[in-house]
Amino acid sequence: MGKTLLDKVWEEHTVRTLPDGRTQLLIGTHLIHEVTSPQAFGMVRDLGLKVLYPHRTFATVDHIVPTDQSQEPFSDPLADAMVKELRKNCAETGVTFFDLPTGKQGIVHIVGPEQGITQPGTTIACGDSHTSTHGAFGAIAFGIGTSQVRDVLATQTMAIAKPKVRRINVDGKLAPGVYAKDVILHIIRKLGVNGGIGFAYEFGGSTFDAFTQEERMTVCNMSIEGGARVGYVNPDETTFEYLRGRPYSPTGGEWDAAVARWKSVASDKDAVYDDVVNFKAGEILPTVTWGITPGQAVFIDEAIPDPKDLPEKDRDTAAEAIEHMKLPSGTPVEGIKVDVTFLGSCTNGRLSDLQEVAKHIKGRKVAAGVKAIVVPGSQGVASVAEKMGLAEIFREAGFEWRGAGCSMCLGMNPDKLVGDQLCASSSNRNFKGRQGSPTGRTMLMSPLMVAAAALTGKISDARKVFGIG
């Protein structure tokens, strides 16, 4: 009987079975950021423990970093204190810190892959639910809470039950103007925001085989939005090519040995899954969310549903969403007026996202009255984009080009919605208040759909706006 990648990685990283039946699982790579780590360092100290393998933890700052100010101290004293705290903790324990002045800072889920730290067949944990992103490399990557950050700092392990595995196949070619973001929004819409509880999602099929590494990251990033704590894609040549030559990638003779190992961790052809779900790429259209959970999504040519047409279990949340969004049932999503557009985040703040948009918006202008911001996911992404002239294209079109960080994905830094502003966003969460204003409204979509909204001032079909397909 064949094994899945999850089976193989789990086996190799199992230290022992704990008295409660869970696995004491070795975490090969630990990523930390300023929000969920300070308490953990404090707990380690209070318990009289120390950081066991400091060279296996890597830190960056992302959530609270202002994107329009690079000088410290930051104008927000609380944010300033958090950066200083992380700096101190890293210096004291010997943890590598991709700090602001290094040129390597950025959103933790963009920095890990960019540096070549995220590798196939490894286990990765980070005090952040979007750690599932790293699964795009065939790693088993978990979002964890602060007590578990403590556990990993002190023991390089954590207590966890082995999940079941659901294989999700997407086959065929995506239509022009349909992106990885649409694929994952569609999967969540179909399987539900809690459909993945207890599962790891293994994404595969010809659509995934053809995806770039960055597209795979976009999908794995949002596994957690479907309830699956872990999402992954089996590593292949695309993965190895992406990793070749990155700062932390193996070199010389070690490279070949590593690739051989990475190939061997992929799921066996005859692997047995707990569940299998199939989708056809051709059925997926540009998708936008209309509510307050990422599963409340429709295709661009649909209207906001009437709760009574939905399955019974979804009705209350739909009614709550309609009240919050102030968009009545029956409103076509195409044409909804937007106030703000946000291009960025760990879902869609990578170079390929910016390139795709820049290619289409060149020479055009953001609609009057729309605040449009572009936030590269890392300093690395920003500097390449600037060298390639992308930043200039965005600026000329009337977008604000910002520094790297989480920015308007969540309300922990100065980039926030005001009042009930409606934002077309390439991020991953449309929860009430997520973008910093309790009454703010978020509609999630692909980067090019965000750009289409920016140029027209309303939710628009990017295929029409840019003459695609």
Added chain:
Amino acid sequence: MSLEKITQVTGRAVPVPGDDIDTDRIIPARFMKCVTFDGLGEFAFSDAKAAEKAAGRLHPLDDERFNGASILISGSNFGCGSSREHAPQALYRYGFRAIIAESFAEIFFGNSTTLGIPCVKMSKQDIADLSALVEKTPGVLVTVDLTENKVTVDDVDFKAVIVIPEQARKPLLEGRWDSIADLVDGLDDVKTRVAAIPYLAVK
């Protein structure tokens, strides 16, 4: 490290109805600009409370009838979204010692268990019945009993089955819900494993 054995939680309960109540709702991100968890309790459901007030309604946590509640009752997929432990920390500091819901998001469930907050599942119907009962007689004492996997209510004929995975129930009952001690016990094995894995073995 010896921890309290959590066999049952008895206290007043408060229904906070709704499905998919996410951790941003439980503790909005702006309150996470802190380097300790102290003081988070007062911000639990902060924006949800304000929104209800603005709509001319009362959020259950603002409803005096439920003052002093230590058991929270909610819907499905409770605690979805961000992995922030700030969410269960805020609930704990607010005074909650158990949560009853139709289902829980995984990371939230684990974070809560580690803090010694049992998260138990109950059927939709039983949740509706229990909520109605608590609404009718606020202040009745509800007991979440982990030894017998049931919820009962003082002086009332109510009994419902709860579901909690053995891997959480056992450590709560035995006072080993915070796994750090067990993990530290395994440190010798950790070192052996590290040495055997090519990408971790120190060159």
